[in-house]
Structures are given as structure tokens and as C-alpha cells.
Amino acid sequence: MSTSWSADQMPDCSDRTVLVTGANSGLGFEATKSFAANGATVIMACRSAERGHEAAAEIRESVGTTGATLAVRQCDLASLGSIKSFAADIKTEYDAIDILCNNAGVMAIPRQETEDGFEKQLGVNHLGHFALTGLLLELAVESEGESRIVTHSSGAHEAGEVDFDDLQREQSYGKWEAYGQSKLANLLFAYELQRRLNTAGITDTISVACHPGYAATDLQYRGPRQEGSTLRMGLMKVANTIFGQSAQQGALPLLYASTAPDAQGGDYYGPGGALNMRGAPEKQSSNGASHDERDAQRLWDISEELTGVVYDF
Template sequence: MGWTAEDVPDQRNRRVVVTGANSGIGLETTRELARNGAAVIMACRSVGRGEEAARDVRSEIPDADLRVEACDLGSLESIRAFADRLGDEQLDVLINNAGVMAIPRSTTEDGFETQFGVNHLGHFALTGLLLENLHVHDDRESRIVTVSSGTHEMGEIDFDDLHGERSYDPWGAYAQSKLANVLFAYELERRLLTAGANAKSVAVHPGYAATGLQYRGPEESGSRLRLAAMKVLNAAVAQSAEMGALPTLYAATAPDAEGGAYYGPDGFMNMRGTPERQASSDRSYDEEAARRLWAVSRELTGVSYDLPRPALETETA
């Protein structure tokens, strides 16, 4: 039998930030972390929905240590305000979970294409702003878990049209943002290693998990046919959000989870099952693309990291 939520180790005295904690995989991740004693900061775009989710968790786990904070990944101002409110509060884990999927083209308040802006740039900025909270420069181990998708395998980073201004396809933009998640997670791990930091950066994907994420695109585009198709697929193929959260929980808590790894479900076509280490797409291991994406992300967000740039393999060969 594979690794399950029952294998989550004691999380007492650990403080975790989960973005998008009010629904889907984020909510189930929050629930299991709280069940095992972690203090969870639920970073949510809507405080109201976050408080409702917290009540749901407390109805099952009365002593759950939860705090809801506003954090809109589509707003650099909101991200900075969230980080400012945390001050120098110590964190052990950051789970970059929030996301949007296959929606009609729109932009964030900072002018970024929404999927690239929320799924990648928002988390790039948040991670950089919380780096000192995660104590990457001392002897207490911390972890940064970034939730991608198997769809990243279809993604390409179009550096000439990152925001889909010339050509936009909802699924292509989603795949690009999810590839960016994996490239970021791997590049962050390389920089942490170069710095000698006692921290791990891990990428995960949930497989095909039934959450509200699948419905937003059809709802926003007004496609009742696509919405109906998604509901049928969720019922026939998808695993539960509880199962979909397992790779995230494993990466965040398992003693043997490895930095620079990519974890996902071990079942049929990696769409369902329990966590295992997997290979991501060939493009995700392109260190030059990762370095270029890092530089562009730093320029767009204005967030820099106090971490040294690693040498490329081609530079050390």
C-alpha cells in the first residue's frame, strides 16, 4: 500500500502557509496538516471564503490552529501586504497551491496574463518575499512546495509572448504556467543548494482530482457544453481532492521527500493513486530556460532573492 494521509508525521511546532487554502486540494492539505498539529496560515483571495473553509475544518478538528489571511496572487500589492503582515514570523513550509485553469484571457491588476500571473508570477513573488521567514539561511530545515500539473508536459515558455497578447489559447496558457511552476521549483532548489541552505524546493502534481478548478473556465466562457463535459469527466475519471492532496502532503511532511524532485500519483497515467517520485517533461529540466524565466520573473515582479545564481552545467563541463 502506498503513502496516505495516515502517514503524515507529527506536525506540532510547525507553521505552514498554504495559498488557495479555502477549497479543493488546498483545503484538504490544510485539513490534514491541522489534524496532525501544524499551525496553518490560510492565504486566500477571499477572506470570507477562507473563514468558511476554516469553520469546516474546525467542525471536524475543533482544536485546529488556523489563521485566515488575505492574499490575492493576482495582485503584487496584496502579496506584499500579506508578507508585511507576517513580519518576521517563522515559517517551516510554504505551499504554493493556488491557481486558475484554462480561463478566457484576462489580466491581473498588474497587467499580467492571469494564468501566468497567478499560477507562476504571484508565487515567485510570494516565495521571494517570505524567504527570510522560511529561515533558509539558518539550521532549521524548511520546505517550499510548488503545485504544478501533468499538463505542464504540453507547455512551452513563449518568452516572446508570455502574456498571450498576440495569440492566446486557454489550455496553452495554463500549460505554460504549469511548466513555469516546475522550472521555478527546480531553479529554486539549485539556488538553495548553491547557498548551502537547509531548505528544499519540491514540485508536485495532483493527478486528475475533482475540484472546482475544472469548472471555472467553462463558467467564465459561458460554455454549458464544456461545463457538462467536465462534470462527467470528474465523476468518471477523477480521484477525490483528498487523494489529490497526497503528493503535496508528502512533499511538505515526509522525512524522505527530496529537494529538486517531482512527485505525483502512481496509478493509471499518473492521474490517480498515491505519491511517487516521477520524471517531469524534458523542457522542465532546461536550466537555461529556467534561468531566463527567473530573470524575467524578477524583472516583472520587482522581487529579488538573496540567493546566489548557480553555474549552468554547460559552464562547468
């Protein structure tokens, strides 16, 4: 695999239908722009339809005439009702999804709960995407040729631990511990999904994971903003400037996992530069905890119970 891969090397996507969660900002916005530049039909799943339409207009102006279609749809991953309504509409409008990018997320925020009472980082980052993927799985399986389900994790998974005794972090909450748990959950899900596809004999749909390294986006500012911490806002600004790579660069592992011919089910991609925080995408290894099959099965069963979404392979 090339260590200098860029979005310029993406294949033509004019026959691809792509769904990107969190498509209106940060990594999702940059990924959507690259898919559009290569002619894809992109379903932009956004919490705010207004911000989604603004982003779509900006992307259309940026990429010009490529034959791409951008379809903005409202979907709040902090609401199972919103996810189920969104998925029902997508199944009515589309026959297949070729690439599903589970990208949206929240990071290191003060403890909050979703509409359904889930700790918000676990609820949005993992449970929301678990439910969405399960509801749309048939559209991925019915796609002609290979389809991919790509789940965005983070290097923070290495410090994460899934606390099955306090999954919603009601007894003890640390914003970074909760974030790490949610990002480890992303990987446990991605790998377990691949195992279950294998068991079902489904070879044309694969599950791939990735992480962006340190990409400077608005994600870093949401926690300090919600806390009203000017100091943390300033520190994040400094860190983003010194350590961060651009959102455009940070989106490359997601784009590679979504489109590169050599990407395979169960793979994990991230930046290959210093400390795996920046640089061109390469195949990497996640930590041992992310490959714990017993934990993955346990988390899967709990996720089906909490969301009410049971996967049908």
C-alpha cells in the first residue's frame, strides 16, 4: 500500500451511493466533498438540515460539475426515533447503499444524555451508528458489487475501557474516559460486524474501521464551549495549531477505507506519520481490547437490547 495516497487517487464514484453521517462539518464535510468530486450520489445525514444545506451548497460550488448528487437528510444520532424515521425514508428513496460512513461523533463533553437516556458519547458515537447500520444493512447487502460499512474510531480507543457494570457512566463520569469507551466500542462493533457477515456467508459487504489521527476540526472545541471554559478553548486552539493536520488530510483514512481496492473487511486504517497522528493513510493495528471477541459479543447483545434494533443477516 502506498504511503503517499491522497484523495486524487480515489476511483470514479459515479455509480456509487454513499451515506455520510455528520456530513456538514469537519471530516464528514471533507469526505463528502471528495465523494462529490468523484461523481458520487451522497446522502448527507445531518443533525441540522439547515447546516446540511449550507454545506451542500458550498460543496457544489467547490467541486463544480461532476455529475454528483448531494441529498441532505435530517438525522439526529442522539434520538432513536430520528434514526428510525431517517432509515425508513432512505429505504423508500434508495434501492442500495454502496458505502456507509459512520462518521459523526461527539468528543469529551460534559455528561449529558440522549433522548433515550444513553450517556451521550456512547449514545451518539456507538449506539446511534449501531442502530443506523442495522436498519440499513439490507441496502448495503443488496448493493451491486462490493459495499462497505466504514466506522470512524480514534487513537483514543487505546485508553478506553468498556465498563459493562456502568456502561452509561452514571456512577462515575470522566469525559475522556467516556470518549475512549465509545471509540473502543466503535472498533468492537466494526470487527464483530465483519465476523457476523463472514458467518452469514456475506462476502460482498465488508466492515472496515479507521481513525483520523489528530485532525484540527470543530470537534475539539465543543467540550470547552459547552463547559464555558475559555482556558480550555485556548489550549485546544494551541494544540490544533501545533499538532493537528487539516480536516482534509484527516479524512483520508476514511476515504481510503471506503474506496481503495485493497481495503479488506476487518482492516483498520490511520495516518502513517508521527505517532500515527498525521500523514497519508496506512493499514494499522488497533489494541488487544478491540479484538476481544467475548466483549464484542456482549456489547452487541446489549446494543440490540438498548436500541431495539436486531440485525437480520
